[in-house]
Structures are given as structure tokens and as C-alpha cells.
Amino acid sequence: MATIHDVALKAGVSVTTVSRVLNNRGYISETTRGKVYGAMSELNYQPNELARSLLRKQSNLLGLIIPDVSHPFFAKLAERIEYYADQEGYKILLCNSQMNPAKERDYIDMLKRSRVDGIIMGSHTLDIGEYRNLHSRLVTFDRKIGEDIPYLSSDNYRGGKLATELLLSKGCRKIAHICGNLELDMLSQRRTDAFLDAVRKAGVEYLIVQTEMNGLDEARYRGLLQSLLEAHPDIDGIFATSDVIAAYALKECIRTGRSVPEDVRIVGYDDVSAARWATPELTTIRQPIDGFGREAVRLLRMQIEGRPVSNQNELAVELVERGTT
């Protein structure tokens, strides 16, 4: 692969001149510029970003750590993040932690060694202290890990409230809430808080089922839903914390002869496109995934440029009513 020296040689100028042409710096005569461009295209020259990054102490790399990019929510999130990153000149290093703390730690180290300019943390299996000692530019999703580290989330409480109140307003009297692991101390627990506030206030029966969300093992979802509906055949409302789970819930209802929404009403979360493949289509709480992507990249860029950023970033959610309610 050609270097800047080869180009300089072929163009009959110095490397400095080539560099100047490359970066549009200083004054350069048109003839020189032409010669340099000619040599560059003849040699198929591509500047070595490794060398540039080393010199500039800036790699234009962003690390993205998520549980699993094959989960529809994170797939869409990754796509949006990559889109905005590309627009702003950043490249994305993809890391799937599989919710494995050891892997997550290794990925963090790898990203530091790779001198990424920032890390987007969508996976949170480690203790807060570990993240705080990172000394890397960070943006986290749905988890608060320190006053000085920006996080991005949506209005989870409102999402939970909208979902639960919709079920209540439709007359549900025994509602199941299926959520992720509450020990992880994620902001998505506000959904559960809101659920509890709403069902208690309404005085209806309810139950809460925890699951490792993030789609690591879909077989587990099926089993979970099955035993839930068996143990509580009189459930008439389900608020799931992701559309994937809601889709399984819907399936299980239909399989067991329940009609949706007549016998059981279901609300999902995220509004990934999977919500529209189901029949009937899922009523769900739409998360602003595009906004997440845009903001994640922007928050990182601001930090990279040394500009102040707000640490609490909550975007709005929206109730999307479809066929399951």
C-alpha cells in the first residue's frame, strides 16, 4: 500500500507538500496540487489512519458495547448509532457482551487499547465503581453510574404509567408485569415503579415476573410465559418490558386458546418492527431509538471536543395503540 513518501516521490515534491494538499492547509500552487492529485490517484493512495490517529491522539473510533446486536432493540439502536457516527466522521467498533461480565471487562480494555475516542455502554453487568474508574469518555444507556457521566434514557416512569393505565382503562383486573433483572439497577425499573403505583392505586391484582431480558435465551421466555399463564389462568392483562417478550406472550395466549385482546390485553415496549409482525399487531410504548442514536453520538462528540454536556438525558416515549389492547 502506497505511503505519502511514494506519492511525494512520484509527484516530485516533498512529503510536506503532499500532506498539505491532503489536508487543505496553507497555500499551494495549482500546478503542484495537480501533480499531487495525479500521483495520488495513480498510486491509489489512501492515507494511513493508524499513523494519523497516533499523531493526532484521536482515532475517530467509538466503541459500542451492547448485550447482543441480534436483539431487535439493540440491532436498531446499533444501526442508528452507526448512522449518526458515520455522519460525524466516527467509526463504530461493535462489541456484544452477551451479558457476561468477564467479556464486558475485556471489551472495555480492548477499546482502551484501541484508543477509541469514546464508549457507548448499552450493557451493564459490572458494578458502578468499575465504570467510574474507566477514565474514558462514556455515554451510558438506561443506567446512572455517576454524577459526571452522561446517561441516556427515555421517560421510563411515564412509559410504565401509560402502559399500565391503558390496561386498567380497558378493564383489566389482574395484570402481570414481565420485566428484566431488577438487581441490575437500571433506569428501566422506573417502568416497574410506575406499574406498581398504578395497579396499587387502582386496587387490582398484579404480579411481577423477572427475566434476563435482552433476548439471550428465547427458549426461556417461552417456558416462563407458559408457566405464568398456567399458574394464573385468570390473568387478563400483560405489560411486558420489551416487544420480544410481548410477542411470546401473545403467542402463548393464542396457543392456549385465549383471544387477544378480548380475553387478555397485552402491551409491549420499544416499538421495534417486530411489533408489527405479530397478529394482532402489538400495542406498545415507543422508545425514541433514532433519538437515542443521535444523542449518543452527539454527547460523545461534545465530550471529545471538550464542550460541556448535560448528564441527564431523558427522551420522550409515546403510547402506540394497536391490536393487542
Add this chain to the structure above:
Amino acid sequence: MATIHDVALKAGVSVTTVSRVLNNRGYISETTRGKVYGAMSELNYQPNELARSLLRKQSNLLGLIIPDVSHPFFAKLAERIEYYADQEGYKILLCNSQMNPAKERDYIDMLKRSRVDGIIMGSHTLDIGEYRNLHSRLVTFDRKIGEDIPYLSSDNYRGGKLATELLLSKGCRKIAHICGNLELDMLSQRRTDAFLDAVRKAGVEYLIVQTEMNGLDEARYRGLLQSLLEAHPDIDGIFATSDVIAAYALKECIRTGRSVPEDVRIVGYDDVSAARWATPELTTIRQPIDGFGREAVRLLRMQIEGRPVSNQNELAVELVERGTT
């Protein structure tokens, strides 16, 4: 961020010694080794991979260009590729071409500037010639672009044959085949070839509908399915070239009062997890996505190590019969 010099200074040795400890090269006294490790952990030292890569002329980066990581098939593929890449010490740079030739070209250039060790091409919007002049180590998916460039695909003809013959054996007499853009010259066209061979041999009615696959615009799928079923109300079999499309087909059938599989039988392709969210679950042709990921990384590693690789790599497919047939 600490450098090797800082470590050397703190440990009271030379940078060479630190480098030796780091890479386990040559003989080093235990005391020295201890001092160096001590200094490294005190300073939280992380070797700069940029500098290493520059020197070694090897970045351990792999570029992955796909149409859109939010499409379930590519999401799973990306996850598997990242998994195996990580196992073999490679990192993944994620690129979503959005089926846009200009973007694809830009990504290719970006990857070359980043000095990736190899590129996995899952997006194919450019002419074969452009890929051939790349002079990068490549692996392509489902497209043959030259005798010396390894490609990875599954047995598309067999997949199409299995799907179509299943529909025929169930008694379908008018079968629609929904596939991607046939102009792109992808190997997945073998599915269509097989479809044609089978329906013609059986002497049943058939029609072929092309679509930009890869889920770029799901609204278009819906419209397409709608007009298809309107124009041909007597269709009793559908062979879709992806589960996403099949899921929309299923939805549209149900919406228009058809029962599946009684009135219309449907076969999808890929066997992504979405196939199991549908009700009834989709009958589909399973693609070996895990095998794709493993082989893609392996084929690239072999090339990087200068070892010979086979250029034609076809993995087996499998019919998975579920509820839609």
C-alpha cells in the same frame, strides 16, 4: 494515558524491557518482571494498539459491510461474525450501506484507510469490477465476484427446491415467489431458479415478485403483499425469500380473512428468531448463520496468514417445517 516510557521510568528499566515483558519475548529476570508489572498496574497502562498496528502492519480490524444491521438476518450474522472475530483476536468495524452504492464505496475507502486486515462484504450494490480492483482481503456473501475471491453462501438451489416442493406436495396450485432484486446477480437467485424448475415441472400456476429485500422499507412490503393478494386472490402458496417478508405475507393473509395454512401455505427463508414470533410459526428454510459467521472469519484469517483458502464455500440448508404449511 500512560505510555511505555512512563512504565519504564516508574519501573526503573528501559522501554525495551517493558516491551519484552509485555510480549513475553526473550529472557527476563523475575525481579524485573515484577517491577514492570507493578508499574503497569499502578499506571493503569494499556498498550497503544494504534502504534502497534502501525509498526506491525496489521491492525486486527475486520470491516463488515452489510445493508442494515437492523434487519434480523444481518443482525444475527453480525452477532455471529463478531463472536468468532473476538475469539480469534479481531475487532469488527460495523458499516451499514443502506444499499446505497455511494455509501458502500465510501465505506470501502474508509476501511482501507483504517488498514483493516480484511473486509466481509454482505452488501453488493457495486459492479463486480469495483470489488475486483480493491486489492483488499475479502470474503463476500452470496455473490461471486471473481475466481480468486472467496465467497460464502448456502445451497440456495436446494433451499428453493425444498421450499417449492413442500408447497407442491401440500397441494398448492398457484404459487407466488417473492424475492430480492434479480438484477444484482446474487447467488440467492438460485432459489428462484429452483422455484421455476419445480413449478414448471409440476405444471402449476406461479408468479414472481421482485422487491428490494434487506428490509430497507417495510412499508413497501406491506403494500406489495396487499396488491399481490388483491390481484391474485386465488394464490394458495407463497415462497418468500426471507422470514421478514413471509411474516408480512402471513399477516396480510390473516387480515384478509384467509386462514393459514388451510387457504394459503407460506414458506419463509433464513429461520431468524422472528420466524417463531409469528402465529402460526413460520415454516422456513434455515440458513446456517452461525456457520456463515465462523467461516467468514476463518476465511479471512487464512488469507491474512497467507494460507490458501477455497473460493467456493457453500454450507447446507435445512427445511424447518412449522405451522404455515
Add this chain to the structure above:
DNA sequence: TTGTACGCGTTATCAG
């Protein structure tokens, strides 16, 4: 308007 020389953080080579 153009060129020389140094440094970014590492590793390989060669000397001690």
C-alpha cells in the same frame, strides 16, 4: 510557496 526534521508509541535489531 515549498522543504527539513522531529515526534506520536511501539517493536525489532543489534550491542553490551
Add this chain to the structure above:
DNA sequence: CTGATAACGCGTACAA
């Protein structure tokens, strides 16, 4: 066993 030095490819003072 350990250390000095050159090189990887590039950008930028500083000089001309």
C-alpha cells in the same frame, strides 16, 4: 539478561 536506536506513516514547527 538488558539497553540504545531505528523504523512504521503522518503532521507540524521552523526555515528557506
